[in-house]
Structures are given as structure tokens and as C-alpha cells.
Amino acid sequence: MADLVTLTIDGRTVKAAPGTLVIDAAKQNGIEIPSFCYYEGLSLQAACRMCLVEIEKAPKLMVGCTTPVAEGMVVRTDSPAVRTARKMTLEFLLTNHPLDCPVCDKGGECELQDMVFRYGAGESRFAEMKHHVDEKQWSPVVFYDGPRCILCYRCVRVCNEGMGVGALGITNRGVTAEIAPNKGDHLECDECGACIDICPVGALTSGTYRYKTRPWEMEYDATICGHCSNGCKTTLGVRNGQIIRANNRDKSGVNGEFLCIKGRYGFDFVHSEERLQSPLKRVGDKFEEISWAEALATVAGKFKAIKERGGKFGVIGSNQTTNEENFYLRKFVREGLGAPNIDHRRTGDVGALLQALGGKQGALATVGDLYLTKAALVIGSDLSQQHPLLAYQLRANKRHHNAHLYVVAPGAVREDQYAFKSVRAAAGGELAALEGLRDSLKAEADLTILFGDSLQGEAVGKLVAFADSLGIPVKYVPLVDYSNSRGAFDMGVGPAEGGLDYNGIVSATDLDAVWVVGENPLKDKALGSTGAFVVVQDLFLTETAKRADIVLPSASAYEKNGTVTSVTGEVQKLKSGAKVMGAKPDLEIIGLIGKEMGLNLGLIWKSDKVFEEIRKTVKGYDLPLPILTTGGAAQASAAEVMSSEQRAASIQSSRDTLFTSGTLGRYSKMLQSVMESPGGLYRG
Amino acid sequence: MLLYAQDEVGQVTEELIAEVASRCGVTPLQVDEVVGYYTMLHRKPLGKFHIQVCTNIACMITGGQELYEHVCKKLGVGNRGITEDGLFSVEEVECMGSCSWAPAVQVNYDFHHYMTPEKLDALIDAIRQTRKAQ
Numbered sequence: 001m002a003d004l005v006t007l008t009i010d011g012r013t014v015k016a017a018p019g020t021l022v023i024d025a026a027k028q029n030g031i032e033i034p035s036f037c038y039y040e041g042l043s044l045q046a047a048c049r050m051c052l053v054e055i056e057k058a059p060k061l062m063v064g065c066t067t068p069v070a071e072g073m074v075v076r077t078d079s080p081a082v083r084t085a086r087k088m089t090l091e092f093l094l095t096n097h098p099l100d101c102p103v104c105d106k107g108g109e110c111e112l113q114d115m116v117f118r119y120g121a122g123e124s125r126f127a128e129m130k131h132h133v134d135e136k137q138w139s140p141v142v143f144y145d146g147p148r149c150i151l152c153y154r155c156v157r158v159c160n161e162g163m164g165v166g167a168l169g170i171t172n173r174g175v176t177a178e179i180a181p182n183k184g185d186h187l188e189c190d191e192c193g194a195c196i197d198i199c200p201v202g203a204l205t206s207g208t209y210r211y212k213t214r215p216w217e218m219e220y221d222a223t224i225c226g227h228c229s230n231g232c233k234t235t236l237g238v239r240n241g242q243i244i245r246a247n248n249r250d251k252s253g254v255n256g257e258f259l260c261i262k263g264r265y266g267f268d269f270v271h272s273e274e275r276l277q278s279p280l281k282r283v284g285d286k287f288e289e290i291s292w293a294e295a296l297a298t299v300a301g302k303f304k305a306i307k308e309r310g311g312k313f314g315v316i317g318s319n320q321t322t323n324e325e326n327f328y329l330r331k332f333v334r335e336g337l338g339a340p341n342i343d344h345r346r347t348g349d350v351g352a353l354l355q356a357l358g359g360k361q362g363a364l365a366t367v368g369d370l371y372l373t374k375a376a377l378v379i380g381s382d383l384s385q386q387h388p389l390l391a392y393q394l395r396a397n398k399r400h401h402n403a404h405l406y407v408v409a410p411g412a413v414r415e416d417q418y419a420f421k422s423v424r425a426a427a428g429g430e431l432a433a434l435e436g437l438r439d440s441l442k443a444e445a446d447l448t449i450l451f452g453d454s455l456q457g458e459a460v461g462k463l464v465a466f467a468d469s470l471g472i473p474v475k476y477v478p479l480v481d482y483s484n485s486r487g488a489f490d491m492g493v494g495p496a497e498g499g500l501d502y503n504g505i506v507s508a509t510d511l512d513a514v515w516v517v518g519e520n521p522l523k524d525k526a527l528g529s530t531g532a533f534v535v536v537q538d539l540f541l542t543e544t545a546k547r548a549d550i551v552l553p554s555a556s557a558y559e560k561n562g563t564v565t566s567v568t569g570e571v572q573k574l575k576s577g578a579k580v581m582g583a584k585p586d587l588e589i590i591g592l593i594g595k596e597m598g599l600n601l602g603l604i605w606k607s608d609k610v611f612e613e614i615r616k617t618v619k620g621y622d623l624p625l626p627i628l629t630t631g632g633a634a635q636a637s638a639a640e641v642m643s644s645e646q647r648a649a650s651i652q653s654s655r656d657t658l659f660t661s662g663t664l665g666r667y668s669k670m671l672q673s674v675m676e677s678p679g680g681l682y683r684g
Numbered sequence: 685m686l687l688y689a690q691d692e693v694g695q696v697t698e699e700l701i702a703e704v705a706s707r708c709g710v711t712p713l714q715v716d717e718v719v720g721y722y723t724m725l726h727r728k729p730l731g732k733f734h735i736q737v738c739t740n741i742a743c744m745i746t747g748g749q750e751l752y753e754h755v756c757k758k759l760g761v762g763n764r765g766i767t768e769d770g771l772f773s774v775e776e777v778e779c780m781g782s783c784s785w786a787p788a789v790q791v792n793y794d795f796h797h798y799m800t801p802e803k804l805d806a807l808i809d810a811i812r813q814t815r816k817a818q
Contacts, residue, residue: 169713171720180720182713 007073016069023051023064026077033077034086034115036093036200037152038065041396042161045153048093050115052085053077061085083119091121096130096175097201098147106202108215112150131175138187140207140673141265142196146178149203155179155195162258164384164395164414165189179203190388190658191674193264197247197257208265208670209245213237218244221577222252222631224564226320226483226557227262227661230255230389231367231566231633234263236558241579243267243558254367254570254633260388261671262661267558269667270578274540276553277582287541287551292584292592299550300596302533303337303513307597311512313339314505314529317493318518318586319347319482320664322562322574324610325586326484326491327618328603329517332590336599340499341511344488345519346651347481348453351489352460354640357476364638365448365475366568371397373475375404375420375444377437379430379463380454381479382681384414385657387567390450390477391415404444408433410454411682427454431462442470450477453653480567481654482662483557487565490618494642503650517586518554520544520663537586540667553583556664560585562607563614563628570633571623655681686718686725695729723777731766731773733811735759736790739776742783747800751787752776754801758808771815772808 004015009026016025021044023033036048044066051064056074061081076082093112101107133146153170156179160166167189171180181187196204218237225234225246233253237245246267251257269275279295280287290298306313315333317326326344333342357363370376370393383391395418397403404420407413408430416422421440425433430451434441441447447470455463460478467474480486495501500508506521511529516536522544527534536548545551557564558578562585565571584592591605603613614621619639627634654662659677661668671677685708689700696719705712719725737743737752755774759767766773782788785797789804796807 166711166713169711169717171717173721180713180716182711 005069005071005073007069007071007075009075010077018069020069021065022053022055022062022067022069022073022075025069026064026075031077033064034119035065036111036115036150037154039154039157039198041400042154042157045157048150048152049089050086052082052089054079054082086115086119087121090116090119091124091126093150094121094124095126096147097150098130098132100148103211104148104202105205105210106199110202111200133178136185137207138181138185139189139191139675140670141191141193141261142181142187143205143207143210144179144181145203145205148201149179150201151177151179152200154198154200155204158194158198159189161399162392162396163190163192163194164391164417168195188676190384191261191265191676192259192388192658193247193261194258197249197259197264206245206265208268209237212244213239219577221575222248222250223558223575223577224253224483224566224572225259225263227266227664228387228656229480229482229485229567230387231483231564231568231570231572232259232263232389233572233631234259234267236267236577238577243270243578252631253572254566254568255389255392258389258392260658261674262658262665262668265670266661266665266668267578268670269539269664270556270558270580272540272667272669274667275580275583276539276541276545276551277580279553280541280548280551282549295550295552296589296592296596299535299552300593303515303593304597306512306533307337312508312510313337313341313513313515314500314508314511314532315339315342315515316502316505316517316519316521317342317344317488319345319480319485319488320557321484321488321518321586322557322560322564322607323484323487323491323571323614323621324562324607325517325590326488326493327614328587328590328601328605328610330491330493331601331603332594332599333515334496336594336597336601340496341505341508342493342499343495343502343505344485344493345502345521346489347485347653348451348479349456349460349651350478350480350486351640351642352457353464353476353478354638356461356464357638359639361637363475364569364635365450365477366570366633366635367393367566369448369475369568370394370477372401373397373403373446373448374401375406375441375447377406377408377441377447377449378413378415378451379408379434379449380410380427380452381450382409382411382413382657383450385679385681386452386481386653386655387450387479388658390567404440406437406441408437409682412684413682414684416684430454431459431466434463434466438466438470442472444470444472446473446475448475448477450479452479453651456651477568479653481656483566484564486567486569487563487571489642490565490569490620490636491614492618492642501650516544516548517590522547537589538663539583540663542663552589554589555580555583555585559583560587560607562587563611565636566633569620569636569638571621571628571636572633573628573631657681686715686722690725696725696727726764728764729766729770732771732815733791734773734775735808736775736777736780738778738780738782738786738788738790740779740783742779743787746786748787751789751799751801751804755804755808758805771812 035051037045052061054076135145167182222235232255234246278289407422507528509528520542534548536545537552537554620637623634657679739748
């Protein structure tokens with residue numbers, strides 16, 4: 001590393017790496033240089049003039065956000081000249097600003113408000129008419145109020161660079177300059193809302209949150225997004241048990257401030273009118289609401305009777321319930337019911353990879369690794385659609401470190417735009433296509449491979465053998481679909497020897513009881529065991545729930561505590577925020593059924609206690625509690641958790657896009673309302 | 685590129701923006717930003733002869749404003765207006781770097797210096813005569 005540069009900021013001698021910007025050097029030493037347009041991670045703009053500082057020997061004030069440090073430089077960030085400049089910049093920014101703070105969504109957490117409060121211009125010399133344009137709606141998500149805009153270009157840059165979409169621009173100039181959407185009067189984009197969150201003022205507002213509440217009226221609960229497998233932290237703004245908004249402005253979690261439309265706006269399924277709020281009992285071809293006590297007693301009574309007469313159970317766990325719930329369910333079924341038939345829906349072959357790696361440590365990439373890897377290879381996935389955070393990380397890596405990206409996909413993907421090499425290969429042809437990339441891959445310093453459901457079983461073994469033959473360090477991400485797909489697998493929610501797998505349970509004709517916890521296997525199939533007693537735990541009256549004899553309303557991920565494991569094997573804690581009357585977390589439901597049956601599993605159904613047990617008994621899950629309890633992510637180490645015959649179940653990705661999310665997406669009005677919905681894969 | 689394209693097509697159309705974008709390898713929105721920024725790029729059609737009158741300081745104090753008002757009145761159009769026969773259009777523009785020879789008028793790409801209402805009338809009449817003769 002090159003020698004550090006020594007400079008003086010506000011009389012303090014500080015050191016910084018060559019090339020560091022003055023604004024960053026000051027920040028590293030606890031000195032704030034205010035700015036609007038400067039944004040860490042995005043390209044430099046130098047548009048707002050808020051960061052002007054005095055640098056000795058420079059003829060005039062310099063912008064701290066684009067001036068690199070130099071040896072012997074003397075910077076003053078709080079001299080009278082600087083203070084005056086800030087005041088004038090703010091006075092200028094406010095000339096056309098409507099100052100409608102009392103009704104503005106941003107009021108209370110607005111950067112312009114804060115700056116004026118601290119550095120501010122208490123009065124204005126501007127006596128002319130303000131230039132007014134009406135507010136515009138660009139999509140169900142995005143609204144733009146031109147007069148509030150201070151033209152810092154953050155939204156334009158985050159959309160171009162961060163998202164790789166480029167849906168926003170700036171049109172006109174001078175007083176009439178404003179942000180413009182890509183389709184004239186509307187947006188066609190990812191509808192992710194990054195532009196809205198990054199806006200320092202209230203110029204961009206969201207259809208979900210606008211005019212609903214004030215920021216200080218909400219409580220904030222940082223939890224993990226319940227939609228896809230990427231494990232983004234989303235901070236829910238909750239008022240009276242109701243989620244009003246979700247964002248991640250504090251950059252906590254593996255995703256920093258990244259969220260897609262699902263994480264930011266797709267929470268509305270929680271408060272859908274169609275949520276089940278009372279247990280239901282089938283009477284003829286109708287459902288009747290019954291009490292929890294009656295429902296639990298009925299289920300426990302039936303289960304007990306079936307167990308006693310040696311009847312057959314078929315149990316399906318969920319990709320979206322917590323590790324604790326899956327662990328407890330498995331324990332309940334295997335030990336409590338003594339039943340072998342339990343499985344969950346597989347969306348990617350994690351097991352084949354773990355087997356091929358044979359316990360080799362350090363071979364699973366984290367979300368953070370994707371930002372640092374020198375090269376990445378994406379096989380059989382439309383990453384921007386199916387794994388938006390992983391795609392975002394690779395995009396940032398390319399932008400900041402010029403990482404090489406290789407794509408092997410059956411159709412056009414967004415990654416093609418910046419890929420080092422991109423080849424088309426239909427499912428089954430991926431490994432052959434890889435041979436063509438061998439020489440380029442060999443020349444890389446290291447590599448991270450992300451592969452979708454088109455590689456399974458033996459093919460995964462061949463992939464690992466191919467990677468080993470390159471002679472460079474390689475890490476992997478086996479792509480799976482849902483928020484806890486990885487966890488359900490790791491918790492061993494799979495059949496015991498000779499037991500039925502997922503499809504087997506659905507198609508078997510001789511089961512006496514079928515218990516489905518948070519899954520919808522009967523979406524397009526009929527249950528084979530027509531005479532079975534069916535219990536379904538779900539948020540909604542899904543196709544599967546409609547077939548049930550007893551439906552138990554369960555709580556969503558946003559209403560419970562516990563842990564989930566992301567696609568990269570990173571375990572993070574959920575924190576309950578929302579409240580929905582009548583629904584219970586699946587863990588509690590399972591525990592209460594056990595209690596009614598008089599089972600003693602030797603483990604109480606409290607998520608902390610169950611997690612203790614997981615740490616002790618599940619391979620790879622001996623994770624550091626301090627990291628988890630403080631909201632961090634800890635990666636489960638690679639351990640083979642299921643034998644190969646247990647993994648023989650059919651594996652298929654649900655092929656969700658950015659705008660679909662299995663069952664949850666169907667009940668999110670916001671996701672349904674954008675014109676891009678439901679979208680499709682491999683369209684570039 | 686946009687300027688040349690505009691000369692050929694007569695105005696900046698959506699198709700033109702899309703074509704320029706694909707040739708330059710940028711998004712149509714990025715081309716649109718440039719069109720919005722530069723006042724010499726027009727989304728509406730212009731007259732065959734586009735008369736641009738400068739009303740910035742040097743021209744203003746030597747009669748630019750009067751020239752502008754005069755030509756508007758003569759042709760019966762307002763700013764960025766176009767005559768019924770499509771022959772002329774008028775635009776009030778910012779400084780075009782001819783302050784030393786103010787007031788200045790630009791007709792398409794031709795500069796006319798030390799302009800007076802009389803000279804401007806003569807110029808317009810001459811253009812009309814030539815067009816009629818053709």
C-alpha cells in the first residue's frame with residue numbers, strides 16, 4: 001500500500017490514503033463536511049456546493065467531495081468563509097423550495113431540513129415568485145414533486161449505477177430543470193424505490209407511504225424480508241401494529257441499503273383483507289370459524305388417534321417459516337409422531353453441492369464476498385430478476401473493482417450488459433458451455449460460482465470437479481428461491497429412510513393425515529389421499545388450505561421472532577413488528593398441538609430455546625450468538641446434513657421474477673399493481 | 685449529432701432520439717436529457733428560416749429587444765412561433781458570442797451583425813423574393 005498522505009483538517013494533523021477525498025478524510029476523523037449530492041458508492045457529481053471548504057493556497061473555496069487529499073494540505077471546514085458559503089448555498093437551494101415541511105413526507109427526517117437547522121439560512125433575500133410545477137405520478141410506486149427537488153442527481157445515479165436500470169434522467173435546465181422518467185410521463189423500471197429512499201428531500205415519495213404518517217410516530221423493527229432467499233434486512237416502520245413502510249436507510253444487514261420492490265413495498269400482504277384470522281373447520285363443503293381451543297383439540301385428538309392405530313402421516317414443512325419452526329416440526333414428526341414422511345419443496349440442489357464439497361470449509365460465498373470476488377460465474381439464473389441483491393452486489397463489484405462477470409444463461413439477462421463474457425446455453429447444456437470459458441476462467445485470481453436449479457445431482461458434482469481443475473480458489477452460491485429454503489434444508493426437513501418425499505406425500509393414496517405447514521403443494525394438483533384428515537397452517541385460504549379439514553391461521557415472518565438462513569447460508573434473526581389479530585406463529589401452533597396430544601419432546605416451543613438446541617445439534621449451526629443478537633449475519637458452515645437418497649426429491653425453482661413471490665406475491669396489491677408485474681425471466 | 689439530425693429532419697422527434705441513442709449506445713432518456721438542456725434543439729418543427737434574435741446584455745442595450753419585438757410583429761408570431769407558410773420562425777435567444785458586433789441576429793447558421801429593424805426587414809423580404817422566384 002502506498003504511503004499515507006499527511007494533511008491538516010481544522011488544525012488536526014490527520015493521515016489518509018492517497019486518492020481519498022477531502023470529505024471522506026474528514027469523516028474518518030470525525031469531522032463532518034455537509035453534502036447533498038455526494039453519496040458513498042456512487043459516482044461523483046459535485047452539483048450541490050454544500051461541501052465547500054477552505055484549502056490553503058487555493059484561490060477560492062473548493063468542493064470537498066471531489067478534491068483528493070494532498071501532502072501538506074491545510075483544510076478548514078468551519079471558517080467564517082465556509083460558514084457563509086454554506087448559508088448561501090442553502091439560501092439558494094431554498095429559493096424555489098416550497099417549504100411545505102408540515103405536510104411533506106420527509107418532514108422530520110429531511111436532510112435539507114437538518115442542514116438548514118444546523119448551518120442555515122434563517123432568512124432569504126429572494127422576493128420573486130417561486131417556479132411551480134404540479135406533482136406527477138410516474139407509477140403506483142413513484143411520485144415526483146418537482147419544486148421540492150434540489151437536483152442532487154442521487155436518484156439518477158442510484159438507478160443508473162446501483163440498479164443498472166437507468167430509468168431516471170434530468171431534463172431542461174436552470175430553474176425548469178427536473179427529474180424525468182424514461183417513458184415520457186411514466187416509469188418502466190424495477191419499481192424498487194431506491195430513488196425514493198435515497199432522495200435527501202421529499203421530492204420523490206412512494207405510493208405506499210405518502211401522507212400516511214409522520215416518521216416519529218412509528219416504531220422501527222429491523223427484520224429479514226420474507227420474500228426471496230437473499231436475506232435482505234428490511235426495517236419496518238410500524239404504527240399500532242400495522243406496517244406503514246419498509247426501508248433500510250441505516251444500511252444494517254448484508255444488503256446495506258439495497259432493497260427491491262418486494263422488500264420495500266411488498267409487505268402489504270401482511271394486512272391483506274384475505275388474511276385468515278380465525279381457525280376454520282370444514283363442515284360439508286363450507287368452512288366455519290371455530291375457536292383456537294376447539295381447533296387444537298380437534299387436530300390433537302385426530303393425530304393422537306391416527307398415531308395410536310399406527311396410521312400414516314404425511315407432513316410438508318415450509319421454505320418460509322423459521323429455522324426454529326422447521327427444526328421443531330421435524331422433531332415433532334420424527335420423534336413425537338414417529339413418522340418418516342416429511343419434506344419441503346426444493347428449489348435448488350444445496351445438498352448435491354454440500355456433498356461434492358465434502359465438508360470443505362470456506363467454500364460457500366457470502367453476500368459480502370460477491371462484492372469482493374475478482375470474478376463471478378452465474379449459471380442458469382436471471383439473477384437481477386430472481387436474486388436482486390446478489391445481482392446488485394456483482395454490479396457494484398464490477399463498478400468499483402472491475403470484477404469479471406461470466407454468464408451462462410438460456411436467454412438474455414441484465415448481467416449481459418456488463419459481463420466480461422456471456423454465453424447462451426439451454427438447460428442441460430451449461431457444463432458443455434463452460435468448457436468454452438475454461439481458459440478465461442483459469443486466468444482469474446479467484447472465482448465465485450452461482451448456479452440455479454438447472455444443475456442438480458451429478459451435474460453439480462461435475463461443476464465442482466470443473467472448478468477444482470481450474471486451479472484457483474473457488475466459492476459457491478447454490479441458488480434457492482425462498483426466505484428460508486436453505487434453512488428448511490439445513491434443519492433436515494426431509495424424509496427418514498424409506499419415507500415419502502414432497503411429491504410422494506402429495507401423490508400417495510394411503511395417508512391417514514396430511515399436515516401442511518406454510519406451503520401450497522395443491523396449487524395445481526389434487527391430493528392423492530382423498531380420505532386423509534388434512535391440517536393446513538397458512539396465512540391465506542390457499543388452494544391447499546381449501547382442501548383442509550382444519551385450517552390454522554399462522555403469522556407471517558413479519559409477526560414473529562426466530563432465525564432464517566439466506567441463500568448464501570447466512571443466518572439472521574427475525575424481529576416481530578406487525579400484529580395481526582387471531583394468527584399465531586407456526587412454532588406456537590406446533591407446540592400447542594403437541595401439548596394437547598400430551599407429547600413431551602423435551603423442548604419448549606420458544607424460539608430462543610429452540611435455537612439453543614439448533615446450535616447444539618445441527619451441523620454447521622454453532623454460530624456466535626453476539627453477532628446474531630445484535631442483528632448481524634453469521635454464515636452456517638458447510639456440512640452435509642442429508643444423505644443423498646433423502647435429497648432425491650424433485651428440485652425445481654418457482655421461477656419468481658422481481659414482481660412475483662409465490663403465494664405471498666398473490667396477496668400483495670402493491671406487487672400486482674405495477675405494470676411490469678408479473679414480468680418474465682430472460683428478457684434482458 | 686443531434687444538431688445535424690435536427691437539420692435533416694426539421695425537429696427532434698421520438699424516432700430521432702431513439703436512433704441517436706442506439707447509434708451512441710446510450711438510453712433514449714440520456715439523449716432526451718441533452719435535448720432538454722440545449723435550447724437550440726427543438727421538439728417542435730421550425731420555419732425554413734429560423735430567425736434567432738439575441739436579447740442578452742450587449743444586444744439589449746444596442747436594440748436587441750426592439751429587434752425581437754419588431755420581427756415578431758412583422759411576422760405575426762411569438763417566441764418560437766412559426767409563420768403560416770412555414771417559411772419563418774422566431775426565437776429569442778441568449779448570447780451567441782457576437783457582442784462586439786451587437787445587436788446580432790442569426791438566421792439558421794448565418795450571422796447578421798449590427799442589425800437594425802430596416803436591415804432585418806430587407807433580409808426577410810429578400811428571402812421571400814428568392815423563394816417566390818424559385
